[in-house]
Amino acid sequence: MTSTLSQANLQRDVMTLTRHVLQSFPSYTAEAQDFAALMGRISLAGKMIARHLSKAGLVEDALGGTGIVNVQGEDVKQMDEYANLAFIRALEHSGLVCRLVSEEMAESAELPENCSLGRFALLFDPIDGSSNIDADLSIGSIFSVIRAQGESTVDDADLLQPGAQQLAAGYILYGPSTQLVYSLGKGVHLFTLDPGLGEFILTKPDIQIPQQGKTYSINEGNYCQWSGAMQSYIRWVHRREGYTARYSGALVADVHRILLYGGVYLYPGTLAKPNGKLRLLYEASPLAYLVEQAGGIATNGTQGILTIMPEAVHQRVPLIIGSPVNVQEVLTCLQEQAATGAAC
Numbered sequence: 001m002t003s004t005l006s007q008a009n010l011q012r013d014v015m016t017l018t019r020h021v022l023q024s025f026p027s028y029t030a031e032a033q034d035f036a037a038l039m040g041r042i043s044l045a046g047k048m049i050a051r052h053l054s055k056a057g058l059v060e061d062a063l064g065g066t067g068i069v070n071v072q073g074e075d076v077k078q079m080d081e082y083a084n085l086a087f088i089r090a091l092e093h094s095g096l097v098c099r100l101v102s103e104e105m106a107e108s109a110e111l112p113e114n115c116s117l118g119r120f121a122l123l124f125d126p127i128d129g130s131s132n133i134d135a136d137l138s139i140g141s142i143f144s145v146i147r148a149q150g151e152s153t154v155d156d157a158d159l160l161q162p163g164a165q166q167l168a169a170g171y172i173l174y175g176p177s178t179q180l181v182y183s184l185g186k187g188v189h190l191f192t193l194d195p196g197l198g199e200f201i202l203t204k205p206d207i208q209i210p211q212q213g214k215t216y217s218i219n220e221g222n223y224c225q226w227s228g229a230m231q232s233y234i235r236w237v238h239r240r241e242g243y244t245a246r247y248s249g250a251l252v253a254d255v256h257r258i259l260l261y262g263g264v265y266l267y268p269g270t271l272a273k274p275n276g277k278l279r280l281l282y283e284a285s286p287l288a289y290l291v292e293q294a295g296g297i298a299t300n301g302t303q304g305i306l307t308i309m310p311e312a313v314h315q316r317v318p319l320i321i322g323s324p325v326n327v328q329e330v331l332t333c334l335q336e337q338a339a340t341g342a343a344c
C-alpha cells in the first residue's frame with residue numbers, strides 16, 4: 001500500500017516547471033506550449049551550470065579566469081564563459097528564441113535556425129556574482145524574455161523595451177540547493193532542483209514579499225563615493241534598532257533573501273559612476289519584474305525600474321529594490337535631503 005507520504009510526494013513531484021507553465025494558461029494553446037518549452041530550455045541551461053559548479057574544484061575549466069576582458073571591462077571567469085555557452089547551446093534549435101543579449105557578449109547574437117518561427121528574445125546574465133565563484137559562494141543566472149520578431153536591426157532598437165513589457169523573467173540560484181524563481185506576470189513561483197529526478201519541482205508558489213524586513217543589503221565599502229543623500233540614509237539605518245546588514249556579493253542571492261524575508265537591496269550610483277554598476281536589461285529589470293509581481297518596489301531612486309526606456313543593451317542603472325516599507329524609507333530620506341539638504 002503506497003504510504004500517504006509517498007502519495008503526497010508523488011503529487012508534489014509531478015508539479016514540474018514545464019507543467020506549471022502549461023497550467024498557468026487557460027488552455028494548452030501554442031503560446032502555452034511555447035512558454036513551457038522555453039522555460040524547459042532555460043532550466044536545462046541552469047541544470048548544466050549547476051552540474052559544472054558542483055564539480056568546480058575537480059575539473060580544470062570551472063574556476064579561475066580566462067584572461068579575457070568583456071564589454072563591461074570585467075575579467076571573464078571560466079564559469080562566466082561556460083554558463084554563457086550553456087544558455088546558447090540550450091536555446092539552439094528550439095524554434096523559440098531568435099536573439100540573445102548576454103552580459104558576456106558585446107553584441108546581441110542570433111540563432112538563425114530559430115528566426116523564422118522564434119518570436120522571443122532572451123536577455124541574460126549567465127553568472128551573477130562572478131566574484132563569488134572561486135570562493136564557492138552563492139551565485140546565480142538572471143533571465144528576461146521579451147517579444148522580438150525576426151532578424152536583428154542595426155542597433156538592436158527592437159530589444160530596447162521598458163521592463164513592463166517583459167513576457168517572463170526569473171533567476172536560478174546556485175546555492176546549497178539549486179532553485180529557480182520565475183514569473184510570467186501571473187505571480188512569482190519558486191522551484192527546487194531535485195537532482196535525482198533532474199527536474200525543478202514547485203516548492204513555493206505565489207510568493208508575496210513581506211511588507212517590511214530587517215535586512216539592508218549594500219556595499220558600504222563605497223560609502224565615500226555616494227551622494228550626501230545616500231550617506232545620510234545609511235547613517236539613518238545605523239541609528240535604527242533592528243536593522244541588520246547582509247551583503248553576499250551576489251545580487252541574486254541578496255534579492256532572493258529579501259523576496260522571502262523582506263528588506264532592501266541597494267546599488268546606488270557613485271559620483272564617478274552616477275548609473276552605478278548593475279545592468280538594466282538583464283539584472284535590474286528582470287528582478288524588478290519579479291519583486292513588483294510579489295508586491296515589492298524597484299526604483300532607480302526617482303523612477304520605477306520597469307518604466308525606464310532603455311537606450312543601450314548594456315546600460316547601467318542605480319537600483320533600490322525590496323519591500324515597500326523599506327524602499328519607501330530610502331526614497332523619503334533621499335527626497336528630504338534633496339528638498340531641504342537636511343540629513344534624514
Ligand code: FBP
Nearest residue numbers: 127128129130131219249250251252
Ligand atoms: P556580475 O554580474 O558581473 O557578477 O556583477 C554584478 C554583481 O556581482 C552583483 O551580483 C553584486 O551585488 C555586485 O555586482 C557586487 O558588486 P561590488 O563588488 O561592487 O559590491
